[in-house]
Amino acid sequence: MKIMLLDDLNVVIKVAEFRNITAAATHLNMRTATASAALKRVEQALGTELFVRTTRSLRLSSAGERFLPTCQEAMSMLANAKQNLKGDTGVIEGELRLGLSSDLGRNVITPWLDEFMDEHKKISVKLNLNDSNVDFYRDPIDLALRYGSPDDASIYGFKICDVPRLLVASPSYISTHGDPKNFDDLQAHNGLFYQLYDKVYNEWEFVHDGKPLKIKMQGNRTANDGEIVRRWAVAGKGVAVKSSLDTCNDILNGRLITLLPEYQPKPTQLWLICPSRQSITPAVRLLRDMLKARCAEYLAQLKEAGVF
Numbered sequence: 001m002k003i004m005l006l007d008d009l010n011v012v013i014k015v016a017e018f019r020n021i022t023a024a025a026t027h028l029n030m031r032t033a034t035a036s037a038a039l040k041r042v043e044q045a046l047g048t049e050l051f052v053r054t055t056r057s058l059r060l061s062s063a064g065e066r067f068l069p070t071c072q073e074a075m076s077m078l079a080n081a082k083q084n085l086k087g088d089t090g091v092i093e094g095e096l097r098l099g100l101s102s103d104l105g106r107n108v109i110t111p112w113l114d115e116f117m118d119e120h121k122k123i124s125v126k127l128n129l130n131d132s133n134v135d136f137y138r139d140p141i142d143l144a145l146r147y148g149s150p151d152d153a154s155i156y157g158f159k160i161c162d163v164p165r166l167l168v169a170s171p172s173y174i175s176t177h178g179d180p181k182n183f184d185d186l187q188a189h190n191g192l193f194y195q196l197y198d199k200v201y202n203e204w205e206f207v208h209d210g211k212p213l214k215i216k217m218q219g220n221r222t223a224n225d226g227e228i229v230r231r232w233a234v235a236g237k238g239v240a241v242k243s244s245l246d247t248c249n250d251i252l253n254g255r256l257i258t259l260l261p262e263y264q265p266k267p268t269q270l271w272l273i274c275p276s277r278q279s280i281t282p283a284v285r286l287l288r289d290m291l292k293a294r295c296a297e298y299l300a301q302l303k304e305a306g307v308f
Contacts, residue, residue: 004045006078009071011038012050016068017140019058076142077278093122094283099144103226103246105129109145112294116287123283131196131226136275143274143284145291147243150273156280157273158288161295164244164308165265167204168256172236180239183213183263190238191219192229204241205266213263241265244307248298251307258307270295 014024015035025035043049050064060068079094100109106129113125126140134144150157169189180186183206193202200222206213221232230247233240234255250256272288274280302308 004042008038008042009075011035012042013072015039016060092120092282092286094281095124096283096287097126097140097142099128099134099139099141101131101226102129103230106227108245116290131224142279143272145272147268147270149269149271155273156277157271160270160272160291163268163270165241165267166244166247167241167259167265168233168247169239169259170234170236170256180259186215191217192232192238192240193219193222194226194229195222195224206263208263244302245298248302
């Protein structure tokens, strides 16, 4: 087999990401002809075509679908090995391609990342905001911050914190519709629902005196974006169950209030997940430590305010 250059393999990975040679060349700051030649060299070395070419776009061939994940993993391992050597000298740098859920990402994590990058000048960030389930081979990310513990044994991750959920509404909603005095009163209120794919989360789970309870709510608003659900709650459109991290600023500033504190929505966890142990670079460890510290501060503020 002919030798394949690392720079050529990097071009192939970018062509697969953008599904377009010109776009990949622009991203890599090279001429389209140069990128096309690099792709051709790799295909000649492998003895097969990695892409099916049409007049408008490219898509991976069956050979490309088999080759690309292994190629990406190998390139990532080489990059991480290089970064780990730099970490030994005290220089932390690299690109973090981070997947974030919409509400937490936009309103909480992004400001934290600004401060993080001010402190660590050689770290760059690419954010992918999406509430959908993570697919490290499909999505252009290397790590993701997600609610819920990983259910895939092949995924490596760090638990950032336990996250209480809260039943919330705006003061304006409560002044108009009244404060639910007991669990059954919730049935009379308008639920604001989150939807993932075809599943609408309109059955809410609570714990009361150590016992689990469920209630199926009715409501006239559903969104597949967690930030929209929170905005509806702040705007007085109904009641919602939300993460305490998502709603911390709204609660501390009086835009939302908690309801039925003796009934606690089922809690969750926040995890920073990666496709493999080799993905854990010094930059990722710095990010993990920052997230743990900042989340602890947020939860401490809510506890001090008597929210839980």
